[in-house]
Amino acid sequence: MRRLDGSVPFRGGGFHPRERWIAGAATLCVLIAFWQFGTWAGFLPTLFLPSPVAIAVTLWRLTVTGVLWQHLSASLARLLIGWFAGTFFGMATGIAAGLWSVTRSPVMAVVSALFPIPKIALVPLFIIWFGIGEGSKIATIGLGVFFPTVIATMGGVDNVPRGLIRMGQSFGLPTTTIIRSIILPGAAPAILNGFRVTASIAIVLLVAAEMIGAEQGIGAFVLSAGNLYDTDALLAGIVVLSVLGLVVAGLIGALERVLLRWR
Amino acid sequence: MSHGVRLILDEVSHAWKTLRVLDGITLTAEPGEVMVVIGPSGCGKSTLLNIMGGLLAPTSGSVRTEGAIADDCLNPLTYVFQDFSLVPWRNVRDNVGLVLRHKLTRDAVAERVREVLALTGLSDFGDAWPKELSGGMRQRVGIARALAVRPACLLMDEPLSALDAQTRDLLLDEFVTLIGRAATTTVYITHNLPEAVRLGQQIVVLSRRPGRVREIFRVNRPLTGRSADDPDLKNLEHTLWRIIRDDAAVAERERIDAPA
Numbered sequence: 001m002r003r004l005d006g007s008v009p010f011r012g013g014g015f016h017p018r019e020r021w022i023a024g025a026a027t028l029c030v031l032i033a034f035w036q037f038g039t040w041a042g043f044l045p046t047l048f049l050p051s052p053v054a055i056a057v058t059l060w061r062l063t064v065t066g067v068l069w070q071h072l073s074a075s076l077a078r079l080l081i082g083w084f085a086g087t088f089f090g091m092a093t094g095i096a097a098g099l100w101s102v103t104r105s106p107v108m109a110v111v112s113a114l115f116p117i118p119k120i121a122l123v124p125l126f127i128i129w130f131g132i133g134e135g136s137k138i139a140t141i142g143l144g145v146f147f148p149t150v151i152a153t154m155g156g157v158d159n160v161p162r163g164l165i166r167m168g169q170s171f172g173l174p175t176t177t178i179i180r181s182i183i184l185p186g187a188a189p190a191i192l193n194g195f196r197v198t199a200s201i202a203i204v205l206l207v208a209a210e211m212i213g214a215e216q217g218i219g220a221f222v223l224s225a226g227n228l229y230d231t232d233a234l235l236a237g238i239v240v241l242s243v244l245g246l247v248v249a250g251l252i253g254a255l256e257r258v259l260l261r262w263r
Numbered sequence: 264m265s266h267g268v269r270l271i272l273d274e275v276s277h278a279w280k281t282l283r284v285l286d287g288i289t290l291t292a293e294p295g296e297v298m299v300v301i302g303p304s305g306c307g308k309s310t311l312l313n314i315m316g317g318l319l320a321p322t323s324g325s326v327r328t329e330g331a332i333a334d335d336c337l338n339p340l341t342y343v344f345q346d347f348s349l350v351p352w353r354n355v356r357d358n359v360g361l362v363l364r365h366k367l368t369r370d371a372v373a374e375r376v377r378e379v380l381a382l383t384g385l386s387d388f389g390d391a392w393p394k395e396l397s398g399g400m401r402q403r404v405g406i407a408r409a410l411a412v413r414p415a416c417l418l419m420d421e422p423l424s425a426l427d428a429q430t431r432d433l434l435l436d437e438f439v440t441l442i443g444r445a446a447t448t449t450v451y452i453t454h455n456l457p458e459a460v461r462l463g464q465q466i467v468v469l470s471r472r473p474g475r476v477r478e479i480f481r482v483n484r485p486l487t488g489r490s491a492d493d494p495d496l497k498n499l500e501h502t503l504w505r506i507i508r509d510d511a512a513v514a515e516r517e518r519i520d521a522p523a
Binding site (some may be wrong): 163167169170171172173174177181182185260262 | 352353
């Protein structure tokens with residue numbers, strides 16, 4: 001037997017991380033300031049890692065001369081066409097696999113067999129099939145986006161509560177209404193999560209495909225700058241890619257806020 | 264307003280692979296009558312309701328309806344679900360409207376939604392999301408959605424079991440009024456005996472699995488005049504419990520002993 005006197009100690013709290021954008025921005029600022037200081041003080045060699053100010057100046061020069069837009073517009077066109085094509089066909093296939101037995105097993109077999117192949121390894125084949133032009137690059141991005149979209153969509157459809165589908169059936173709703181009003185909105189959180197992954201994959205594949213065979217595009221620009229040992233321009237290109245990633249993430253976040261406001 | 268239809272089950276049996284769930288159920292719910300089905304856990308009450316509603320095909324036997332339905336009836340056999348089954352990404356108004364849109368014009372949908380929300384006391388909650396509502400309010404939406412299609416037969420699957428005792432009592436009184444006003448045939452599944460004697464005009468007692476009709480009681484007094492303290496209803500409740508108790512105990516042991 002022992003006594004238990006005194007106030008009850010607090011044991012709850014925590015395990016509930018929140019996003020604070022100011023902390024994220026401050027972290028980036030500190031890192032950039034440290035980097036700038038390092039190049040200014042001389043312990044970071046500018047030949048290998050130019051200063052943030054030098055990169056910003058290069059970026060400005062590339063912008064005003066129109067060179068940046070020339071490469072960026074080529075990349076954006078490939079990215080958008082490839083991503084939308086892969087997403088459209090991926091969602092259609094994922095929905096079919098999620099809804100009907102007749103499509104599920106064939107889709108799963110194809111996805112399991114082809115998804116693990118590094119898509120960049122297919123670029124030479126796509127160049128043979130579609131030529132060195134836009135087709136091979138768009139196909140690479142589209143295929144890279146397609147498989148994760150199929151998996152995310154099918155998982156989303158699988159996770160729609162069956163009780164809601166039975167509710168729709170019990171009220172005699174047409175199948176198209178059940179798909180449009182119950183299954184697609186129910187699968188939306190998983191599909192939008194998939195968008196985050198596929199947007200990143202699309203950017204990676206875009207750069208890789210442009211490095212293999214393109215004259216225009218951010219990937220080609222970065223590769224060319226590297227070959228010329230122009231590290232200012234090389235890092236300016238990388239900054240552009242980073243900003244592109246941030247913009248895409250912001251757009252998907254905005255889409256989530258609109259489509260998933262019920263959460 | 265719809266009129267109830269006669270719902271007839273003839274020798275309905277069902278099995279999940281080798282597990283027999285229902286065995287030779289023969290029942291008739293008369294037009295406008297409230298038929299309550301009770302029985303121990305796992306006796307196949309919800310399976311029976313799904314068969315009645317056409318969501319599950321019986322292994323053998325048949326379910327049919329008899330009688331005329333009103334022209335404005337959009338879904339003759341209509342469910343009210345235990346878990347409410349509200350679509351979380353639609354507000355209250357759109358949840359009710361969802362089941363009307365494929366058959367009515369936009370204006371007609373708006374009119375019916377307005378009418379049933381008023382009937383169920385939800386007029387001020389049309390813009391609310393399901394997550395913002397209490398359990399009782401969510402089930403009101405479920406009732407409003409069911410009434411909006413002017414059903415000829417309401418199939419209610421333990422509609423109050425997910426609610427607290429106070430809300431259950433309050434909503435039960437409202438059910439009595441709404442069911443009386445809608446004049447539909449109602450099949451009400453429950454394991455709650457006070458609910459059964461409060462609502463049932465025909466009370467069907469099922470045995471433990473495989474569910475068979477064990478006894479049928481008829482309560483010949485109007486729903487609106489029934490009181491929870493009525494000695495006759497209390498006696499009936501005790502009688503029902505006596506019948507079910509042993510089966511319920513065995514069913515519970517079977518659940519515990521069942522391999523995972």
